[in-house]
Every structure is written in C-alpha cells, then in structure tokens.
Amino acid sequence: MMAQRILSIDYKSFRFQIFMCFSILFFLTSCGKEDIVQDQDPNDDLYRIPVVVHVIHKGEVIGEGYNLSEERILGQIETLNEDYRRKEGTRGFNDHPDGADTKIEFVLAKSTPDGQPTNGIVRINSTLVDNPIPPNHRFDYLAFYSYWDYEHYLNIWVDPLQPLAIDIVLGFGTGPNTDLPGNDLFSPGEPTQAEGVIINSFHFGESGIQSDYNLGRTLTHEVGHYLGLLHLWGNGDCATNDYCEDTPPVTSHNTGCPSNPPLACNGEPALVENYMDYNADNCMNMFTNDQVARMHYVLKNSVARKSLLDSPGLNKP
Numbered sequence: 001m002m003a004q005r006i007l008s009i010d011y012k013s014f015r016f017q018i019f020m021c022f023s024i025l026f027f028l029t030s031c032g033k034e035d036i037v038q039d040q041d042p043n044d045d046l047y048r049i050p051v052v053v054h055v056i057h058k059g060e061v062i063g064e065g066y067n068l069s070e071e072r073i074l075g076q077i078e079t080l081n082e083d084y085r086r087k088e089g090t091r092g093f094n095d096h097p098d099g100a101d102t103k104i105e106f107v108l109a110k111s112t113p114d115g116q117p118t119n120g121i122v123r124i125n126s127t128l129v130d131n132p133i134p135p136n137h138r139f140d141y142l143a144f145y146s147y148w149d150y151e152h153y154l155n156i157w158v159d160p161l162q163p164l165a166i167d168i169v170l171g172f173g174t175g176p177n178t179d180l181p182g183n184d185l186f187s188p189g190e191p192t193q194a195e196g197v198i199i200n201s202f203h204f205g206e207s208g209i210q211s212d213y214n215l216g217r218t219l220t221h222e223v224g225h226y227l228g229l230l231h232l233w234g235n236g237d238c239a240t241n242d243y244c245e246d247t248p249p250v251t252s253h254n255t256g257c258p259s260n261p262p263l264a265c266n267g268e269p270a271l272v273e274n275y276m277d278y279n280a281d282n283c284m285n286m287f288t289n290d291q292v293a294r295m296h297y298v299l300k301n302s303v304a305r306k307s308l309l310d311s312p313g314l315n316k317p
C-alpha cells in the first residue's frame with residue numbers, strides 16, 4: 001500500500017476518508033499570501049515540456065498487462081495535450097467564459113540525458129531488479145528503476161499497482177517550489193524525494209476498465225499539481241482555497257458527474273468540470289485563466305520547471 005506521506009497530499013479517491021482528515025489537518029497548519037498571481041507573459045509563445053514515460057512492468061511482452069502498448073502511451077500524451085490546449089473537437093474543449101488554453105504542450109523526449117536518440121518511453125522489467133527502496137516511498141521506489149534528470153524532463157512513472165487499487169490510488173504529483181501562496185501544500189520533489197508524476201497503470205490513458213477514471217484525465221490532474229495547481233478546495237476552508245479567484249471557493253471535492261453542481265461558498269455553482277476536482281474523466285474539460293497564470297508563473301520562476309523549457313530532450317541528438 002502507498003505511503004501516507006504521499007497519499008496525504010494527492011489522491012483522487014473519496015475512499016480514503018481517514019487520509020483526507022490527515023490532509024486537512026496538514027493543510028490547516030499552512031498559511032499563504034493573498035490571491036492572486038498575475039501573469040505577465042507578454043507573448044503567446046508555447047511552453048514545451050519534454051516528457052519521459054517510465055513503464056514499470058512485470059515481464060510481459062509489449063502491449064500486454066502492465067507493459068502498455070505504444071499506442072496507449074501516445075494516446076495518453078495526446079489527451080494531455082488536448083486538455084492543456086483546450087483543443088476544439090476533443091474532450092478537452094470548453095467554451096466557458098473563464099476557460100483557458102494553457103499554451104503548454106508536452107513532447108515525448110527526443111534525446112536521453114546521455115544525448116542518445118529516444119522515443120521518450122523507457123520500459124523496465126521490475127521482476128529483474130532488486131529494488132532496495134521501501135515500496136511506500138513511492139517516488140523514490142519507482143525512480144530506482146528509472147529516473148531521468150528532473151531539471152530537464154518531466155518524469156512520468158506508470159505504476160504496476162494491483163487491480164485492487166483501481167479507483168483507490170489514481171496518481172500522485174510532486175509540486176514545484178516557488179513563492180506562490182499554497183506552496184507548502186504540495187508534495188515536495190527534490191531533494192526530499194524523486195520529482196515527477198506517478199499514474200496507476202490502470203488509469204494511464206484510455207482503457208476498458210469499469211471506472212469513472214478510464215479516459216486518461218488522471219495525468220491531466222497530476223501534471224496540474226506538478227505545474228503548481230492546488231485542488232479547488234485548497235486546504236478545505238472557504239477563506240483559503242486554491243488561490244485562484246476565478247474558481248469558486250469550495251471546501252471539498254466532488255465525484256461522479258453532477259448535473260446540478262453543488263453551490264460553492266459564495267453561492268455560485270461549483271466548478272465541477274475543472275481538472276483540479278475529483279470528478280469523472282468524462283466530465284472534466286477546464287482550466288481557468290487564473291490557473292493558467294499560476295502555471296505560467298511556475299514555469300518562469302521555479303528552478304526545476306523553467307529548466308524544462310530549454311531541455312536538450314526537446315531536440316533530436
């Protein structure tokens with residue numbers, strides 16, 4: 001089972017009520033500056049982030065079991081880009097007045113840290129590796145199998161969890177280190193632990209599993225954390241939430257696909273279609289302008305994020 005310190009920061013399942021309580025206690029100890037970050041980007045240039053997908057499997061041939069097919073991996077990255085670019089004609093599109101194109105794109109790495117050509121996918125047969133890291137230290141445990149320079153790649157681990165973990169453990173993301181309010185609510189990355197995003201293999205990309213989370217939106221959510229977004233409910237208090245003024249303040253998450261959204265603290269409908277809630281994959285389609293401003297601030301000010309933008313991994317060797 002997963003480490004409490006990880007679960008306390010980011011999971012999408014309502015089933016871990018006890019961990020939720022822990023999270024709220026943890027969050028209540030935090031304090032932050034006032035809203036909000038203004039995006040001062042003078043141009044519309046795209047932010048391009050190189051990605052490496054580490055498929056940790058159990059010895060299956062490619063395309064079977066935990067050794068996911070290349071098609072599924074490519075489809076997942078495509079979904080990620082559709083969501084971040086609010087692409088018309090896809091599930092990631094919305095016409096909400098507060099909805100925004102993040103101008104962030106994700107590119108499977110074209111060169112390795114050693115300057116070799118790559119397709120951005122690493123496959124590790126975990127049954128052949130004696131891993132000394134305790135499995136509940138999940139980021140470090142998976143990083144022992146495979147981990148690329150975190151300052152130049154977004155590391156995504158596809159975690160071969162048991163079927164029992166479906167809908168219970170979806171994914172985790174480490175947060176960036178900045179002076180943004182709410183910085184202390186994130187699961188830390190380096191040097192505390194390996195930095196990146198973990199996705200339960202069953203929830204990675206589109207799959208046939210019986211689940212509200214079978215369309216690959218878990219990665220959209222976790223990368224949101226990686227780029228500096230908090231859950232819409234922040235620390236669970238109406239007054240201090242996610243530090244985005246265009247997401248109505250709420251005290252808790254939603255699940256499923258509510259046709260009549262519950263009301264937020266200010267009487268507006270809760271933004272249940274936002275990626276930083278826990279709703280079903282087929283109900284999500286939105287980042288807001290203020291969320292985008294936070295992500296852009298992170299990409300300009302976090303040491304381990306801005307270095308991604310001129311990574312050699314973006315180019316062929």
Ligand SMILES: [Zn+2]
Pocket residue numbers: 009010011012221222225231
């Ligand atoms: Zn989350």
